[in-house]
Amino acid sequence: MKILSVIVPCYNEEENVSDFYDELMKTEEFFKSKDVDFEIIYIDDGSKDNTALEVHKLIDKDKRVHFVSFSRNFGKEAAIYAGLQHAKGDYVVMLDADLQDPPALLPQMYSYIVNEGYDSVATRRVDRKGEPPIRSFFARRFYHLINKMSKTEIVDGARDYRLMTRRFVDAILSMEEYNRFSKGIFGWVGFNTKWIEFENIERKKGETKWSFWKLFVYAIDGIIAFSTVPLAIASIIGTLFCVIAFIGILFILIRSLFWQDPTSGWPSMVCIIMLVSGVQLFCLGVVGQYLSKTYLEVKKRPLYLVKEDI
Numbered sequence: 001m002k003i004l005s006v007i008v009p010c011y012n013e014e015e016n017v018s019d020f021y022d023e024l025m026k027t028e029e030f031f032k033s034k035d036v037d038f039e040i041i042y043i044d045d046g047s048k049d050n051t052a053l054e055v056h057k058l059i060d061k062d063k064r065v066h067f068v069s070f071s072r073n074f075g076k077e078a079a080i081y082a083g084l085q086h087a088k089g090d091y092v093v094m095l096d097a098d099l100q101d102p103p104a105l106l107p108q109m110y111s112y113i114v115n116e117g118y119d120s121v122a123t124r125r126v127d128r129k130g131e132p133p134i135r136s137f138f139a140r141r142f143y144h145l146i147n148k149m150s151k152t153e154i155v156d157g158a159r160d161y162r163l164m165t166r167r168f169v170d171a172i173l174s175m176e177e178y179n180r181f182s183k184g185i186f187g188w189v190g191f192n193t194k195w196i197e198f199e200n201i202e203r204k205k206g207e208t209k210w211s212f213w214k215l216f217v218y219a220i221d222g223i224i225a226f227s228t229v230p231l232a233i234a235s236i237i238g239t240l241f242c243v244i245a246f247i248g249i250l251f252i253l254i255r256s257l258f259w260q261d262p263t264s265g266w267p268s269m270v271c272i273i274m275l276v277s278g279v280q281l282f283c284l285g286v287v288g289q290y291l292s293k294t295y296l297e298v299k300k301r302p303l304y305l306v307k308e309d310i
Contacts, residue, residue, distance in 0.1 A: 002036045004089040004110075007083030009076055010055075011045040017054035019066075020095070023103045025244045030107045034114075036091075041066045043083045044308075046073035050167045059310060069308040077180040079306040080160065086309075093163040105196060109163040119168045119191035123161040126197045148207055149229040152187045155195065162186065178303060179293045181225040202210035212301070224289050228302040231290060234283035241279060 008020060024040070032039070042055045042065065058065045068082055080094060091113065095101040101123065109121040136209040160182060164172075188194075223230065 001080070002034075002129075003039050003088065004031060004036050005039045005041060005087035005089030005092045007041050007043065007087060007092065007094045008097050009043045009045060009079035009083065009094070010047060010051050010097045011073065011076070011079075012051060014047070014050040016097045016099060016236050017042070017051060018058065018098045020099055020103075021058055021062075023099060024095075024106075024210060027103055027106045031110070033109070036110075038064050039066065039087070039089050041065055041083055042085050043086075045076065045079045045081040045293040046070045056310075067308065067310040068306060069306040071305040074304040075162075077182060078232065080182050081180060082304050082306075083175075084173055087169065090166055091163060092166070092169045094160050096160070101159060102198065105161075105198065106163070110145040110194075113163060113165060115309070117192065118194045120162055120164045120186070121194045122155070122186065123159045123198060123238045124155050125159065125200060137265065145223070147296045149223060153186050154183050154187055158183055158186075161287050167191075177225075178297050178299075178301065179221060179225055180303070181221055184225055220289065224293055230286045230292075234286045237279055238283055241276060245276075 010017065021040070024038070028038070040058075040062075042051075042058075044051050044055065044067065046069075052067070052069055055065065055067045059067060066086065066088055070078070070082075071247070083094065084092065091110070093106065093109070095103060107124065109123075112118050112121045168191050171191070172185060175185055175189070206255060
């Protein structure tokens with residue numbers, strides 16, 4: 001019998017733990033007919049509510065349920081990596097506990113893997129119904145920008161909801177980088193991927209843990225992880241301002257020599273200095289972002305620490 005490992009990252013999802021389990025069990029008969037059994041791994045990313053208690057109740061009811069609890073909140077990327085490390089199945093799938101990733105798609109995804117030879121079946125949203133318009137706008141701009149800057153394709157609307165073969169998972173685990181951006185990593189490793197589209201589903205219970213600021217920082221991490229174009233842009237801006245400054249110096253010299261026009265206009269000079277200083281700080285900030293990621297990588301700290309493993 002083959003095993004399907006179901007990875008469920010959780011952060012303050014006590015209201016959704018059991019509901020998710022119930023929805024997943026609706027696909028059990030299909031997988032039994034295919035001689036496939038479940039291994040359900042809940043990854044508790046340092047929840048402050050009763051998420052752990054709810055998972056313990058499931059463990060008492062179903063011995064196929066496993067539980068890994070972090071010592072604190074390490075972030076979803078760490079939870080995804082921990083889930084992949086603990087998964088022992090022939091096939092591995094990741095779903096959010098909030099039921100925005102419908103388990104009902106699993107039979108279709110499994111069929112693509114087995115019958116058509118894909119290494120992974122990924123999902124993407126065709127709309128952003130229920131999201132604030134400003135968040136949807138910036139999300140689309142992010143995907144457009146990162147695909148312009150990176151050689152790795154990152155699909156607009158891509159979810160972390162993905163069914164993978166064992167060799168695909170092993171390829172992901174071989175990338176042990178500290179600063180992780182899973183959407184980019186999935187694309188970078190390659191292999192044959194089938195995309196399934198579905199309409200956006202709002203959370204069944206609870207509130208989203210992703211604020212606009214967290215998404216913005218996550219987007220910056222993604223660009224830095226899969227593109228060096230910002231460094232090139234900083235270099236081009238620096239070169240451009242050097243050329244402008246050189247032309248400005250020539251203009252002042254020629255005006256002074258031929259028209260005896262003294263240099264004046266200190267307010268405009270102050271504005272120019274402020275502008276150039278701002279550009280310099282921006283370029284320094286770009287370099288600093290890459291340097292900070294390098295600093296975190298070389299320290300070799302673990303991505304997460306486990307408090308409880310059942």
